[in-house]
Amino acid sequence: MENRAVVIGGSIAGLLAARVLSRWYSEVLVIDRDELSDPAAHRKGTPQSRHAHGFLARGLQVFDELVPGYRAELIARGAVSGDLLNDVLWYNDGRLMRRAPSPLGGLNASRPLIESVLRELVTAVPTIKVLDGVAVTGLTTDGHRLTGVRTEDGEYAADVVVDATGRSNRGPAWLADLGYAAAPEDAVKAGIVYSTRQYRRDPEAQDFTGIISGHYPANPVGCGAAANEDNRWLVTLVGFTDDPPPAEPGAFEDYAARLDGPELHRLVRKAEPLTDPVLFRIGPSVRRRYEKCDRLPEGFIATGDSLCCFNPAYGQGMTVAALTAQWLGKCLENGTDGLTNRYFRGAGKLLGPAWELSTSADLRFPEVEGPRTPLQRILNAYIGHLHRAAAADPVLGLQFLRVANLLAGPESLLAPKMLWRVARQFRRSA
Numbered sequence: 001m002e003n004r005a006v007v008i009g010g011s012i013a014g015l016l017a018a019r020v021l022s023r024w025y026s027e028v029l030v031i032d033r034d035e036l037s038d039p040a041a042h043r044k045g046t047p048q049s050r051h052a053h054g055f056l057a058r059g060l061q062v063f064d065e066l067v068p069g070y071r072a073e074l075i076a077r078g079a080v081s082g083d084l085l086n087d088v089l090w091y092n093d094g095r096l097m098r099r100a101p102s103p104l105g106g107l108n109a110s111r112p113l114i115e116s117v118l119r120e121l122v123t124a125v126p127t128i129k130v131l132d133g134v135a136v137t138g139l140t141t142d143g144h145r146l147t148g149v150r151t152e153d154g155e156y157a158a159d160v161v162v163d164a165t166g167r168s169n170r171g172p173a174w175l176a177d178l179g180y181a182a183a184p185e186d187a188v189k190a191g192i193v194y195s196t197r198q199y200r201r202d203p204e205a206q207d208f209t210g211i212i213s214g215h216y217p218a219n220p221v222g223c224g225a226a227a228n229e230d231n232r233w234l235v236t237l238v239g240f241t242d243d244p245p246p247a248e249p250g251a252f253e254d255y256a257a258r259l260d261g262p263e264l265h266r267l268v269r270k271a272e273p274l275t276d277p278v279l280f281r282i283g284p285s286v287r288r289r290y291e292k293c294d295r296l297p298e299g300f301i302a303t304g305d306s307l308c309c310f311n312p313a314y315g316q317g318m319t320v321a322a323l324t325a326q327w328l329g330k331c332l333e334n335g336t337d338g339l340t341n342r343y344f345r346g347a348g349k350l351l352g353p354a355w356e357l358s359t360s361a362d363l364r365f366p367e368v369e370g371p372r373t374p375l376q377r378i379l380n381a382y383i384g385h386l387h388r389a390a391a392a393d394p395v396l397g398l399q400f401l402r403v404a405n406l407l408a409g410p411e412s413l414l415a416p417k418m419l420w421r422v423a424r425q426f427r428r429s430a
Ligand SMILES: Cc1cc2nc3c(=O)[nH]c(=O)nc-3n(C[C@H](O)[C@H](O)[C@H](O)COP(=O)(O)OP(=O)(O)OC[C@H]3O[C@@H](n4cnc5c(N)ncnc54)[C@H](O)[C@@H]3O)c2cc1C
Pocket: 008, 009, 010, 011, 012, 013, 014, 031, 032, 033, 034, 044, 045, 046, 048, 051, 052, 053, 054, 055, 056, 134, 135, 136, 137, 164, 165, 166, 167, 170, 194, 280, 282, 303, 304, 305, 306, 312, 313, 314, 315, 316, 317, 318, 319, 321
């Protein structure tokens, strides 16, 4: 066992990393600047918590692997489970994907429930301690490796320090204070705005547990609506900064009429609102390429949104946080020598597919700036045909969902049997 690990940030990525580290370090100290005592609270450090948070199927698998019993506990607390292809209405490029029973299980819960159940299970490990209400202000070093963190109250020694401070992370600035050059960054600015309102749900009133309508160039208005615990619908409308979804009651429901299918508009017109709408302007997607740095202090790790944050419309953040925590565990199986470089090299590769997928979808919009890779160009030229065909063929819909849920690579959509099925639907409709 190594001595102490410090994790900065006690949200999803920090908690998952802490659980992994507890197998290798005799003490794990999680420090968060927010008070964490109220499990249902929307806290300042996670302003995204009022908005719909969906799990990708891959993420749910890895959460359960890292924190055994997580899924069962969420369901016991009221999370709504369903079949991702059969129980969710997916509108892609204006087409409703054909519903059919599938092996892809989904789970809907509010973000405070997702996080508080995770915190409860992770902090049940006796060697994991949480120091809340304390902000980290910097890192300490002996000139070669990190020796700990500095807080408003004093210093905490550590053999490894994990930056899990999220989207607005200070990691690069703290490293700069120690004389390290900034990591190169890839960034794509999609210019997305979310507006979210909650409604009372009558479980008998609909035969679906979610509606996902992707925004696309011909109709840049989307939504993610999910049946949550306590018989609530959490409805998030998505638009661009120049035509954002409104935060005014009434206008919110009118905006829903612009979605491709009628179901969500019907739902929000009839259901009893439980909250006012809340806005969130999403910043750019940023991938920090620590693996390209010439020099990093030994013992530094970054995970979750502080390593890579995405356009949340594709629901990848929590899954990627789980995948990088899992990778950290694999690295520790080979000891702590060269941990920082080994971790970032592997994490860089692991992030690639999720980054390609979400930025390809953003780069379908001609006004969104960013480099378009050859695979992205091919996929973007073809994806509309796939969506049209998936309205009739659930095999295509299932493979699309497997890719979107990070269970298969995007190139699998171009496999000969997929191309043949797309062509067959094209001939039939012609
Ligand atoms: C609107 C929106 C919707 C989203 N929807 C989805 C979704 O559907 N599915 C999905 O998988 N992901 C979604 N995400 C992404 C998801 O919220 C994050 O990927 C996930 O929470 C992991 O984030 P994190 O733990 O890295 O950071 P965060 O959750 O942002 O937490 C960072 C933590 O660090 C703490 N902190 C910050 N600075 C300091 C400091 N100096 N000292 C101590 N503590 C500090 C904060 O208090 C906070 O607790 C969404 C994001 C947004 C913005």
